[in-house]
Amino acid sequence: MIRFPRWKIVLIALVVAFGFAFAAPNLLTPAQRSALPSWLPNQAMNLGLDLRGGSHLLLEVDVRSIFRERLTNLIQSMRTELRRERIPYRNIGAVADATTVTIIDPDKAGPGGTTNIERARQLLRGIEQGIELQAEDGGKLTLRYSEEARRERLNQALVQSIEIVRRRVDEFGTTEPTIQRQGEDRILVQLPGVDDPERVKRLIGRTAKMTFHLVDDRFPAGGPMPATPPAGTMFAPLEDARVTGGQSVMYVIQRRVMVSGDTLVDSQPTYDQGQPVVSFRFDSIGARKFAQATQQNVGKPFAIVLDGKIISAPVIREPILGGSGIITGGFTVEEAQDLSVLLRAGALPAPMTILEERTVGPDLGADSIAAGEIACVIGFILVVVFMVLAYSTFGLFANVALIMNLIILVAAMSLLQATLTLPGIAGIVLTMGMAVDANVLIFERIREEIRVGRSMLSAIEAGYQRAFSAIIDSNLTTLIAAILLFEFGTGPVRGFAVTLAIGLMTSMFTAIMLTRYIISVYVALRRPKALPV
Numbered sequence: 001m002i003r004f005p006r007w008k009i010v011l012i013a014l015v016v017a018f019g020f021a022f023a024a025p026n027l028l029t030p031a032q033r034s035a036l037p038s039w040l041p042n043q044a045m046n047l048g049l050d051l052r053g054g055s056h057l058l059l060e061v062d063v064r065s066i067f068r069e070r071l072t073n074l075i076q077s078m079r080t081e082l083r084r085e086r087i088p089y090r091n092i093g094a095v096a097d098a099t100t101v102t103i104i105d106p107d108k109a110g111p112g113g114t115t116n117i118e119r120a121r122q123l124l125r126g127i128e129q130g131i132e133l134q135a136e137d138g139g140k141l142t143l144r145y146s147e148e149a150r151r152e153r154l155n156q157a158l159v160q161s162i163e164i165v166r167r168r169v170d171e172f173g174t175t176e177p178t179i180q181r182q183g184e185d186r187i188l189v190q191l192p193g194v195d196d197p198e199r200v201k202r203l204i205g206r207t208a209k210m211t212f213h214l215v216d217d218r219f220p221a222g223g224p225m226p227a228t229p230p231a232g233t234m235f236a237p238l239e240d241a242r243v244t245g246g247q248s249v250m251y252v253i254q255r256r257v258m259v260s261g262d263t264l265v266d267s268q269p270t271y272d273q274g275q276p277v278v279s280f281r282f283d284s285i286g287a288r289k290f291a292q293a294t295q296q297n298v299g300k301p302f303a304i305v306l307d308g309k310i311i312s313a314p315v316i317r318e319p320i321l322g323g324s325g326i327i328t329g330g331f332t333v334e335e336a337q338d339l340s341v342l343l344r345a346g347a348l349p350a351p352m353t354i355l356e357e358r359t360v361g362p363d364l365g366a367d368s369i370a371a372g373e374i375a376c377v378i379g380f381i382l383v384v385v386f387m388v389l390a391y392s393t394f395g396l397f398a399n400v401a402l403i404m405n406l407i408i409l410v411a412a413m414s415l416l417q418a419t420l421t422l423p424g425i426a427g428i429v430l431t432m433g434m435a436v437d438a439n440v441l442i443f444e445r446i447r448e449e450i451r452v453g454r455s456m457l458s459a460i461e462a463g464y465q466r467a468f469s470a471i472i473d474s475n476l477t478t479l480i481a482a483i484l485l486f487e488f489g490t491g492p493v494r495g496f497a498v499t500l501a502i503g504l505m506t507s508m509f510t511a512i513m514l515t516r517y518i519i520s521v522y523v524a525l526r527r528p529k530a531l532p533v
Contacts, residue, residue, distance in 0.1 A: 004520050012517055015509065016404060022411035045413045047192060048421030048495055049178075049360055051369050054192040055200055058356035059165075061185045066157050066350045067097060067145070074143065075099050077127055087120050098144035106139030117141075154184065157349045162187055167345035168203055178419075186355070192419070197359050199338070207307050207351050208342035210261030212293070215301040215313055216252040225250055232256070239309035239329070251310055253303045258293040259286055267343035269336040270326070276336040278327040280343060287323025295319040311339075372425035379429045380406075387436055391443050394531070397518045398439040401510040405435045408506045413499070421495030431503025434478070438511035441467040441474075446531065456531055457523070464516055471511065479504050 025033050026044045036042040049056060071094045078101060082089050088104035101124075106117035114122075117139050124141060125133050130149025134142045145153070158181055165187060169177045178190035194200055216233050219225055229235055229252055238249040263286025270279045282290055293302075294316050304312045304327055312329040331339065383402065387395035409431065413420065446463030454462060479501060486497035522528075 004517055008513060009517065012513055015408065016514075019404060019408035019411045022415050023407045026410060026414060041414075043414050043417060045410065046417060046419045047369075048419045048424065048492065049190045049192045050422045050492060051372075051420065052192040053360045054190065054194045055197040056356070056358040056360070057189040057191075057201065057204065057354055058182070059187045059189060059204070059352045060355050061157060061161055061187065061349075062351045062353065063154055063157075063185050066153060067150070068094075069350075070145070070153070071097075071099055074128060074131075078124060078143070081123055081127060082120065085119065085123055087116055087123070089120070095142075098142050100140060100142050103139035103141065158185065158187070160349050161352065164346050164348055165189060165204055168341055169200075187352070197357075199334070201354060201357070203338055203341060205352055205354060206342055207348045208261075208345070209347040210264070210304065210306045210343060212258040212260075212290070213253040213256070213303045213305055214258060214293075214297060215303050216254065217301060219252040221249050221251050221313065225252065236303060236305055236308065236310050238313075239306065239311045251303055251313060253305070253310075258302065259289045261343065261347060263287075263289070264343055267340040269333070269340045272326055272328065275328070276331045276333045277329075278331070278336050278340050278343070279324065280327065281324040284323075290323060290325075291319060291321045295321075306339075306342075368422050372422060375429055376425065376432075379432050383432050383436055387439070391439075393522070394439075394443055394519065397515055397522070398436050398443075398511075400518060401439070401515040402432060402435050404514060405503075405506050405510040406432070408509070409499075409503050412502050412506065416502075418498050418502070419495055420499070421492040423492040423496035424499040427496045427499030427503060430500060431507060434475075434504065435507035435510060437474070438467075438471045438507060439515055441470055442511070442515075450531065456528070459531065460519065460523070464512070468512070471508070475504050475508055 022041045022043070025036070025042050028036075028044075033042045033044060046052075075092060075094060078099065079092060082092075082101070087110070089101050090104055092101040093099065101120075103117050103120045106115060106120075108116050110116055110119055117135065120141060121133060121135060124143060125131070127143075130146050130152070131143050132146050134144075136142065162179055162181060166177075166179050169179065169189070169191065177192070178188065180188050182188045189204065191200060213236075215221075216230070221238070225235070232255055233252050234255050236251050236253050238251065259282070263282050264280055265283045265286075266281040268279050270277055298316050298318060301313050301315045303310045304314075312327050314328065327339070380402075384399045387398045387402075389395070391398065406428070409428065412418075442463050445467040446459050449459035449462045449466075450456075482497045482501040482504065486494050486501070489497060
């Protein structure tokens, strides 16, 4: 027992040094940490929403709009294919969650002797994957997406929405956000430290679908408008608050999209003639389409439409061949920054609504931190006093290991950039009790070995060996519970699970190796006649 392997001594020294090095930055202010050399540890634990304050949002993806858009595209594809094959039809449109079309003269033989209805069925059955086709009397065909295709599309939309929300939040500069799926069509967003929740909601909630359309110059903006838009056109309001005669300024624009915002590759806030504007740049495909559209329409106005509203409607003065341009619209600096973020991050596949919103103020977070500190201090004092009263000098050794355990725990969380939440503080308090639990098992086993007549060194050796299996079993079962909490829990529950799991691993090290080394050094130096346990 007195002879301790050299590799274990080196390992203990390295872990202790690691603990002090990576835990120390938590005692510094952010300014002091940023001033440290890059080769020194300079990361501190992140505080969660309940400690730092911030915003909690629960978003719901509009599933119905996803399939409305898909059905609209499907109708257009059906129309194109039927015309190409010269199959006569009528009454094509969407009904509920399906599209319908009626084939004219369904039993009439076409090329090759095949009837119109059979040709249409063969043509439409393969128009898109996941389509189910149903034929009815009178030549009516109904197409709808299968349940499997709907689930797959919904899952893709959720994954895409989460990724786009994450990009927008990252652009906003929030550290350690929580963005995760909840249920079939909801997204949980937690943003610690956010002091402008309204701006965040505007940034996250907008679909940000941008398109470029030609303006019908027969109907100037602000002038008299037709009762219904002419064929191939649609009404679009100006986004800002300007009104004429008590009504928003309306434009008549072509339905056909000149260029889609999907081809944008970059967008940045900048200035033009001293005014905030947004610059944009297309990829090669978008640049080619934009150049062709501007070459053919010099002198005509075109509208930049974002989420169904016109943000700018400039006149094409000359062909724009470089694949880049600017968007003007009387923006403030903040509006220009937010719009560039939205365009860079990409459009959401479907609109989202905010179902739940909570804002945690920094004062409440400060109260939670103070309460957590009090709980930790009281728990630490009670554990220390108990160990000294119960196990004398060995209890002091266990307390030294407990302090080191807490330091290593903080260091590990800082290195991993784990987020500390209020339940995480509870996990630290629980870890303190579990950290000495292993020592309690060992010390009690040593006492039992002494009672049966073993020598001092033999009792210490047997105590560690025979308590080891019980320590492993108890910590392993708790670790499994922590893993399950992390896997199936959300938000603060995960914070508790992370703290508990890290605390379990650090307590195993301090109890089995550090405390044992301290005892071996004590026995080698003091050579007591009886163990103070």
